[in-house]
Amino acid sequence: MKGGDILDLKVEKLTYKGAGLAKVEGFAVFVKGSCPGDLLRVQIVKANKNFATARILEILEPSEHRVKPFCPLFNACGSCHWQFVDYDFALLQKQLIIKEALRGEYSVPPVLKSPKTQEYRFKAQCPVGETKVSKRLLVGYFKEGSHEITDIKYCPIQPRVFDEIFDYVRKNWTLGAYNEKTGKGLLRHAVLRGSSASKKESSALLTLVLNSDKLFQKQREEIEKFLKGAPLASGCSINYNPKKTNTIFGDKFEHISGAEHILEKIKSKSYIISPQSFFQINPSAAAVLFDEVKKHIKQDSSVLDAYGGVGAFGIWVSDIAKNIVLVEESEQAVKNAKENFKLNECKSYEVFLGNAKERFKEFSRNKRFFDHVILDPPRSGCEREVLEVLSTITNSVIYVSCNPQTLARDVKILEGKGLECETVQGVDMFPHTYHIECVANLVRRA
Known part of the structure; x- marks a missing residue:
């Protein structure tokens, strides 16, 4: 088996990291986007001594456990791996992965x-970039296996208010976005932390992650102006991260306006959570x-x-x-x-x-x-x-x-x-x- 080979195979199970596993004469082939029970025509992308990876050319017979993804951007966004798999069956696969x-x-x-299986995610960390020619701001998630940003205007696994705040950032931020290749540009990430307990629309903390170790006065004034028009965010902080790294947050936070934390309530317990503190999403x-x-x-x-x-x-x-x-x-x-x-x-x-x-x-x-x-x-x-x-x-x-x-x-x-x-x-x-x-x-x- 070598790269470029085309073959038909049937997927046996899902694996940790998301790919489906098939066996061809006992040899393991991992196929992203596949569901157990799928009969597929695939092309080998890479083969080594122990296993191969392949991409789907055609679904010859879909698995009975394959469903239509509910997100219109599923194929472009790399955040949800198994939306095409029936939820209860996906749980069985997770049990098998643990075993x-x-x-x-x-x-x-x-x-x-x-x-909850939709609108369950109350923390979102979106990379920010710009289009090459028009410099239009992109706020979304990386495509799977890349650092290419998919502009996400609607995400069904997070609260609707998150979509609105990210859209406000997309339309109103004027100080430029980070370019990973050149290391230049100011805004790296927009991060939201919300509370499932709040009945208010403005119940999320916005953190702007900047490619800088400080703000100049004109930048500060522009950010303050930007925040005055962002009524849906209950509070805003700046995080300074000038390092060339994949780590989202740097060490230094600065509270800019509004609330400094959110209050999460789960059954009888209450939790104060700051932007930089970990809590289950x-x-x-x-x-x-x-x-x-x-x-x-x-x-x-x-x-x-x-x-x-x-x-x-x-x-x-x-x-x-x-x-x-x-x-x-x-x-x-x-x-x-x-x-x-x-x-x-x-x-x-x-x-x-x-x-x-x-x-x-x-x-x-x-x-x-x-x-x-x-x-x-x-x-x-x-x-x-x-x-x-x-x-x-x-x-x-x-x-x-x-x-x-x-x-x-x-x-x-x-x-x-x-x-x-x-x-x-x-x-x-x-x-x-x-x-x-x-x-x-x-x-x-x-």
């Missing part, structure tokens, strides 16, 4: 559904995720909320836990966490700012023990040393992960330290994408 990442060694129940499914974590917490227990952010998990379990200790490296998130513990009238809590690994080591040296550790690390997972230290201060780890592959690696490390993985429950935080949140419950047997 395979864990090599079938643990109990993996059916993935828990998101209560799907509030309706966050309640499902938080409840899944909570069911593993014992009454009157001590809980370490590791990488605790604004206190999402710690506050959710605070009504059954005896004491919550939160550790977080972001100064703004710690500020929000302290406000949130007070806002929710939590009685016994401690909040620590600083390097998480060093704080965990300090707990271990001081022989401070916790009944449970809620562990919610970045997508890359945890360092081995962090896991080894945490295993000395608890007999129970509830590991929340957005990457089944790094979760599988880290579970093995924790098992090597005497903890046993009982179950791994998937929660669909990101409908119509291959992304999946997992909650692994690990306990030490007596």
Whole structure:
């Protein structure tokens, strides 16, 4: 098999990263945009020793699980990977992805559904660019596998107010947009964070990410003028990011006008969230995720909320836990966490700012023990040393992960330290994408 070959094949399953997998005489072929059960005519794009990638030339027989995407820009936008797959069937595929990442060694129940599958995304980070000739502003998402911006005027997975605010930016921003190739131009990203709890139209924080480390007076005046006409945004901040990087935010934020945070309410809990603080983008499914974590917490227990952010998990379990200790490296998130513990009238809590690994080591040296550790690390997972230290201060780890592959690696490390993985429950935080949140419950047997 070589690049350019044309062949017919049938897709067996979906894989992490989104592509469908087919086997041709036992050889793996990955096909983007394919659905299990599809009979396809494809062209090999690239073939190596272990697998090949291919593109669809023709759908000879569509799968019974293939549906029409509800977004008119699905084929041009790279954000939703599986809109063409029936939702319930996509959940079965996600369950299979988790099982395979864990090599079938643990109990993996059916993935828990998101209560909302449209208008569920309450944070959006849109790259901004310009057309080459007319310099018309583009605000949208990158096409899959590229840094070419698709101008998105309507996105059905985010609130309608987001479309309106982004359109205002598109039509009224006058200070130019960033060019990734030249490194010049001012506006890099427009970022919105909204609240599902607000009944007001103006319920979103707008952050303008600038390719600069400061604003000149004329720029500041122009931005202030721009914001006066943006009534749908409840507050605005500037983020300065002059580095040539794919990271969206730089280190420095400046509040410009209006509200400095939004208030998210999920069931009986309330959360103050600043633009730079992490919080789940799907509030309706966050309640499902938080409840899944909570069911593993014992009454009157001590809980370490590791990488605790604004206190999402710690506050959710605070009504059954005896004491919550939160550790977080972001100064703004710690500020929000302290406000949130007070806002929710939590009685016994401690909040620590600083390097998480060093704080965990300090707990271990001081022989401070916790009944449970809620562990919610970045997508890359945890360092081995962090896991080894945490295993000395608890007999129970509830590991929340957005990457089944790094979760599988880290579970093995924790098992090597005497903890046993009982179950791994998937929660669909990101409908119509291959992304999946997992909650692994690990306990030490007596």
